[in-house]
Amino acid sequence: MSDARAAHPGLYRIDQNPPSLLGQRCAACGRLAFPPNPYGCEGCGAEADELVTEEIPGDGELAAFATVHLHPGKDIETPFTVGTVVLDAGPTVRATLTCATDDGLAIGNRVHTQLVPQQSEDDGELLELRFAVEKS
Secondary structure (H helix, E strand, C coil): CCCCEECCCCCECCCCCCCCEEEEEECCCCCEECCCCCCECCCCCCEHHHEEEEEECCEEEEEEEEEECCCCCCCCCCCEEEEEEEECCCCEEEEEECCCCCCCCCCCCEEEEEEEEEEEECCEEEEEEEEEEECC
8 A cells, every 4th residue: 555645635544444534632622623623723712733633533423424416526426425423532524435325324323434445546546535334
């Protein structure tokens, strides 16, 4: 995976399995946030220099989901499913799921991060972070 790189650098690590998200913890109030915020803490208003990068495990629970069947983007393959995930560490994120449709999904399903090749390029593989659902 030495030629691989993140599709969205600074949001997740690609050198570990499962991949973790890169969030920020406020040194003033302890709030953990994702995605990183260059302006400061949304909880207490502390300045940006009070925010410390912290790895967030990509395990959580599916809180909502929807399948997209039509998308105006030219190179975006449909259908795909977007989910709202409440991470065990606290933050809530909205992300693409690894399953194309919502067949068999349920609120409360456990999820975890997974890297998915987005496209192959001459200078290496581009990896996107998605959430895989553990169906019950």
